[in-house]
Amino acid sequence: MELSIAGVGTRLGGRWVVDGVDATPPAGALTGLLGPNGAGKTTLLRLVAGLLEPQAGAVLVSDPGAADPVAAVPVHAMPRRLRARHVALLEQSSDAAVPLSVREVVALGRIPYRTLWGTDTDPGAVERALVAASATHLADRAWSTLSGGERQRVHIARALAQEPSLLLLDEPTNHLDVAAQLSMLAFVRDLRVTSVAALHDLNLAAAFCEHVLVLSAGRLAAAGPPAEVLTPTLLRQVYGVDADVLTHPRTGRPVIALTGRSPDAGERAG
Ligand SMILES: Nc1ncnc2c1ncn2[C@@H]1O[C@H](COP(=O)(O)OP(=O)(O)OP(=O)(O)O)[C@@H](O)[C@H]1O
Numbered sequence: 655m656e657l658s659i660a661g662v663g664t665r666l667g668g669r670w671v672v673d674g675v676d677a678t679p680p681a682g683a684l685t686g687l688l689g690p691n692g693a694g695k696t697t698l699l700r701l702v703a704g705l706l707e708p709q710a711g712a713v714l715v716s717d718p719g720a721a722d723p724v725a726a727v728p729v730h731a732m733p734r735r736l737r738a739r740h741v742a743l744l745e746q747s748s749d750a751a752v753p754l755s756v757r758e759v760v761a762l763g764r765i766p767y768r769t770l771w772g773t774d775t776d777p778g779a780v781e782r783a784l785v786a787a788s789a790t791h792l793a794d795r796a797w798s799t800l801s802g803g804e805r806q807r808v809h810i811a812r813a814l815a816q817e818p819s820l821l822l823l824d825e826p827t828n829h830l831d832v833a834a835q836l837s838m839l840a841f842v843r844d845l846r847v848t849s850v851a852a853l854h855d856l857n858l859a860a861a862f863c864e865h866v867l868v869l870s871a872g873r874l875a876a877a878g879p880p881a882e883v884l885t886p887t888l889l890r891q892v893y894g895v896d897a898d899v900l901t902h903p904r905t906g907r908p909v910i911a912l913t914g915r916s917p918d919a920g921e922r923a924g
Pocket residue numbers: 666667668671689690691692693694695696697698
């Protein structure tokens with residue numbers, strides 16, 4: 655899916671928390687959405703998902719090759735069922751105690767594909783999503799008994815069951831151990847679906863994302879390949895930290911070695 659974020663802004667609580675963001679994340683690749691706490695990452699993801707209507711600009715999506723083709727339509731104005739066939743948002747995990755089994759939670763992703771009689775147009779889709787997210791062993795467990803990491807895996811399975819052409823993930827590595835963080839991001843990258851993931855770990859973003867967007871106080875501070883964007887100057891300005899940026903000897907990707915808070919950290923915006 656082609657995604658165009660054109661001058662998007664929204665006010666919450668009387669101030670612009672996302673302010674004039676212009677970005678074109680590359681199609682079929684994983685983009686990292688970075689920025690300090692409160693920079694506007696979750697709000698921007700909700701705008702891109704069409705859950706919030708922008709008060710300035712528009713988020714346009716095009717998917718001409720899909721079964722339900724769309725061409726440069728504002729995502730918030732798409733009919734909800736059509737949007738759910740194209741766009742999946744994996745929000746930060748809630749601890750809600752839903753009285754459902756894992757298989758039933760994953761089947762929620764199939765709601766946009768149910769017929770008037772409630773049957774799934776593709777009865778194998780839930781099992782395929784469970785397999786793809788390596789969650790088959792959890793399928794019969796009660797959702798409320800899962801650990802945080804297991805829930806995150808099931809959230810991915812539910813999002814995959816939606817068969818999205820745009821996958822939005824809010825801190826998908828939360829609750830995951832280091833090995834699971836690596837497999838989660840490698841998995842999303844290898845899907846080759848247009849994906850945007852809000853991430854706090856700069857080294858994971860540098861290792862797995864083809865493109866990064868850096869937000870600071872609601873504005874886009876920088877965008878581009880990690881090696882071009884994640885410079886010591888940018889990290890000082892946006893995060894208020896001092897860092898050396900090295901080049902990984904095998905992958906050629908940037909490695910960020912944080913050395914401390916920068917002396918002017920108190921002055922940063924964001
Ligand atoms: N409903 C709301 N009403 C008022 N202010 C809000 C609302 N939702 C978010 N905000 C504010 O908007 C700003 C951006 O919040 P957002 O959750 O998008 O940031 P974030 O970059 O995802 O932060 P974090 O890294 O802490 O999750 C914050 O200052 C937050 O307090």
